[in-house]
Amino acid sequence: MSETSFTPLSRKDMARRVAQDIPEGWYVNLGIGIPTLVADFVPAEREVVFHSENGVLGMGPAPAPDDADPWLINAGKQQVTLLRGGAYVHHADSFAMIRGGHLDLCVLGAFEVAENGDIANWATSANDTAPAVGGAMDLAAGAKRLWVVMEHTTKEGHPKLVRRCGYPLTAMRAVRRVYTNLAVLDVTEQGFAVVDMAPGLSFDDLQARTDAPLRKA
Amino acid sequence: MSETSFTPLSRKDMARRVAQDIPEGWYVNLGIGIPTLVADFVPAEREVVFHSENGVLGMGPAPAPDDADPWLINAGKQQVTLLRGGAYVHHADSFAMIRGGHLDLCVLGAFEVAENGDIANWATSANDTAPAVGGAMDLAAGAKRLWVVMEHTTKEGHPKLVRRCGYPLTAMRAVRRVYTNLAVLDVTEQGFAVVDMAPGLSFDDLQARTDAPLRKA
């Protein structure tokens, strides 16, 4: 298999690519890591309402250092702001938003996504006896749609888009779309369908870095 | 059986007798009818917090005609007031207070109370196909204690304290105490125990007006 020359997306580019697909008016929860960066790339004139598990709806960007409010953090425990139109709720109401299907979108990172939409993102092995799940299972099972943004392969080069997850599951058949540094892929009844690829990357290159069989969208 | 001369309690006297047993600090829901009158007989200096199903906690008496607020009614759809320290909640939170066992007391009227604590107070026959249950089943099953206040017999003289309810049940084994115009009775493992009787009434007179066997407390 011949290798063409291509440029994988940076973390910021991946976040930008996700942001591009979020229309005005959506209620969105962003996981920790690359997903958190997504908010920075939604154009200011496009109103998207960000939700945080700890009861913040209408979350804005990090505060200016002088304006930091110790009473206002996001689920990643970072200081944030509240936009005009925002509201505070308690944890059960906050997760009612998640679990009741009121969020249009949740964007999470993952260790693995399987071709049937299974996601593994909370425990790196069944032997890890004290993994931290947080709100990941609620978000994955509850949001109207779940997108994953992650590197296409591990640091060691192992595929993260797999036929079947090896790591403990976060939720079954939950993922709708995956954004990686190499491609955008939809999860369909027939497995992963490639929507978009990094410039210069060929379909065969992408398949070579993917465990699950791919098809063109 | 000889009949002694006695004075049955009036509706107000029954309400006054119930009020006498409510200590300061209790959270109390009062049903429609005689129960509603109970609030009028709690001394002003004794703080009791009244709850109404429609999301009012800390309900006060009816407003002066000039002060009537059309936005503030109780579960009986009568205009009421809110005391200092009161709060408004929505229906699910209001019934969380009831169903979660947070009310110290609920006082309801009833058609029948059985010696095992069963209560029937919402439908006068199984053939009544559109009876109105309202919050009665929630209150009867949920409050920490349920007291019933009612006439001892029907207008026709039939006993309302019975061995077994004939009318459709509101809740099983729920009633702790019954206040009637003739007596106060505890519901015990051994059935009704007479705590108090109307002046001049004998135990035998009371038993004669009661279907279930009575014992002295």
Place this chain on the structure above:
Amino acid sequence: MINKTVRDMAEAMQGIADGATVLVGGFGSVGQPDALIDGLIEQGAKDLTVVANNAGNGRVGLARLMELGRVRRIICSFPRSAGSVVFEELYKAGKIELEIVPQGTLAERMRAAGAGVPAFYTPTGYGTLLAEGKPTAEFNGKPCVLEHALPGDVALVQAHKADRWGNLTYRRSGRNFNPVMAMAAAITIAQVDMVEPLGTLDPEEVVTPGIFVDRVLLHPVA
């Protein structure tokens, strides 16, 4: 720009389909979305399932909707009251179906629908006619009934203040079923006394966050 305020009743009522389940807020006349009910009468959807605490009063509003033969089924806690003449006529004539639900179970079933809980156990109603045929289980010695979530296709609610994101506050006992129904429906339409500029409502005081609200119709109190 997100703007959930609608220009007129026609826009508010758009897309309410025949056969829809409609949750109608209010307790007594307080917090009842009168204008929206009239709008629904005008709009024409039929074969409706209505969920409300009562089954209408007099011959206006909900009672009128029923009298017009547009309600196939009503789910409520207190069908028969002093003024429920229309309901009683229809019910006796076998022209309307009735499901009686304990008031707290009614609220909790809608809250469950809004919170993604498909079913839950409750002691309320156990051993009564209203629990007949329902699965039961015992928890800590307490026998319970399994109750299912009650979602709506549409919720009609009344609120006090709103903003263009759909955040809502209520007035005193006008809160009642409104916030619960707002959570429980696919489309939530709010009739409000006032629409305030975004950022005016204190984020600590918002009772129904805009995520639960789709359309806001300004209808000031007369």
Place this chain on the structure above:
Amino acid sequence: MINKTVRDMAEAMQGIADGATVLVGGFGSVGQPDALIDGLIEQGAKDLTVVANNAGNGRVGLARLMELGRVRRIICSFPRSAGSVVFEELYKAGKIELEIVPQGTLAERMRAAGAGVPAFYTPTGYGTLLAEGKPTAEFNGKPCVLEHALPGDVALVQAHKADRWGNLTYRRSGRNFNPVMAMAAAITIAQVDMVEPLGTLDPEEVVTPGIFVDRVLLHPVA
């Protein structure tokens, strides 16, 4: 006169028994009842089950309580974080039991306890390690797990303003688990920034009504 304010920490901590289940509010350091946790350390109850979102940080507060060997079991959603050194030591040594619960299920289980719901179904966790051994059922084609209410003997919560009836308001994201835990415990103890005269809190703005609160300890923010 109802007066839920207590004079000192000893009165606040009265009657917390060995073996108690203690719900501890807060998310991160925001809305955490630090003073009450220190009070519990001082008070001496042991063999505790602690329910909190995290398993403590550093060697103070909850981590200190664990380090002292007073916590038999912790129920949380996010045990392992940057600062959870004490928990990890104890856990590796087999000296503390752990139950991991998805964060929303954790909140809902406590809300259920407060609302008299002994058990409910949820899709969250279905097909994962955290649902192993739990009863399942399908609703509208969605497989679900049965989860049980999680009541506390004691809740330690942090709030902003209070009055002598125990009504509480919160500060921004300091709300988090606090109102839910306040509903779920037999004894709820609130550490508050301010105690206001009765009638000062707007009845529309009270987040936790006093019915859910037993003791109020004034502990102004430093």
